[in-house]
């Protein structure tokens with residue numbers, strides 16, 4: 302790695318991905334300089350603490366009403382640290398993350414949740430930054446738009462653990478030597494249950510992920526397997542592999558993060574105990590590795606890794622994703638937007654667990670593709686339609 306630090310902007314700095322990124326960067330202070338951080342604005346104190354500790358230039362909040370409180374909290378901390386109040390710029394508004402994303406940092410880490418991350422993803426790519434991408438939703442919904450926004454090859458470095466694993470495994474061969482990708486899934490907290498047994502599950506049961514501690518939306522998506530559906534489309538788009546050549550396999554230990562099978566019959570796997578700091582660090586420092594990011598596997602303690610097929614009759618989200626990826630266009634945006642509506646309703650206790658994927662399927666069935674060429678307008682219109690349709694279906698239940 303070059304001796305000058307990489308400049309970094311962290312979008313979603315107060316979330317699960319964001320705070321772990323701050324941890325990685327804090328342990329490697331000579332490698333990175335954080336220029337900007339961005340969040341929704343719910344945790345003003347944490348945002349102010351990060352801003353001062355990282356000596357950022359700019360803080361962005363999506364919620365305009367948080368501009369004053371964030372400004373005040375940062376200034377109070379700056380004074381405590383003997384620095385001049387007002388020396389950190391604070392920007393607020395729904396496009397604040399996009400402004401920060403497009404400001405030309407060496408690396409933009411997109412750790413926002415949801416398709417609201419699309420505009421920042423496009424802005425980072427157009428500005429020529431390397432995009433360390435945790436926000437899988439933006440790639441899935443943007444599809445060809447994200448491809449077209451790239452100004453150089455290999456501009457997106459995946460942070461999602463499975464896709465980071467695949468990117469690492471792909472270093473072992475040429476694209477033409479790849480036979481298939483094997484995407485691992487923990488199976489979530491309800492692995493092995495029959496459909497009927499899923500009817501009464503509560504948000505707190507669904508939030509109890511067996512192997513990972515993550516934000517609420519991705520955790521519910523893991524429980525429904527919508528996360529794996531999104532990841533199937535993500536892998537297809539990132540690595541240009543047909544969905545038919547991507548196999549989803551349940552691996553409850555979450556140690557093998559994914560695999561690549563090559564044409565000679567060899568399979569390369571990437572393994573490490575579940576710890577997102579590893580793919581986050583690689584996303585920031587790609588193609589180099591940083592020292593001592595996470596604990597490796599212990600090869601002398603007795604342990605077992607198991608693999609089993611996904612029960613698609615109970616968890617239909619991956620089957621839907623295969624269909625959606627083949628249709629392409631605005632269908633992936635509809636798949637994701639309907640899910641976002643349903644997850645919010647489930648977390649608020651308004652609908653049952655099974656209603657999530659059932660509703661996504663009904664919304665997809667009703668979607669008529671309008672756009673020949675995918676445009677941002679077409680994506681946003683399809684998303685708006687899908688959210689409204691999902692709400693209608695849920696209200697009629």
Ligand SMILES: NC(=O)C1=CN([C@@H]2O[C@H](COP(=O)(O)OP(=O)(O)OC[C@H]3O[C@@H](n4cnc5c(N)ncnc54)[C@H](OP(=O)(O)O)[C@@H]3O)[C@@H](O)[C@H]2O)C=CC1
Pocket residue numbers: 312313314315316317318319339340341342343344362363398411412413414415417435436437438460461462513514515516517518519577
């Ligand atoms: N957590 C994990 O281990 C993994 C996460 N991912 C993916 O990474 C992404 C982030 O997940 P995770 O960290 O768990 O989510 P969290 O809910 O923990 O964090 C989301 C972050 O995004 C911020 N945010 C929300 N809306 C905006 C906005 N409009 N502009 C700027 N920031 C915003 C939130 O701020 P605020 O709270 O103030 O709204 C928060 O800082 C998701 O796409 C997820 O699927 C992928 C693999 C693993």
Ligand SMILES: CC(=O)[C@@H](O)[C@H](O)COP(=O)(O)O
Pocket residue numbers: 461462463485486487488489513519522523524528529577
């Ligand atoms: C850590 C990470 O990458 C998550 O997206 C993870 O994949 C969730 O686990 P499962 O979706 O496999 O349950």
Ligand SMILES: [Mn+2]
Pocket residue numbers: 461462463532
């Ligand atoms: Mn993942």
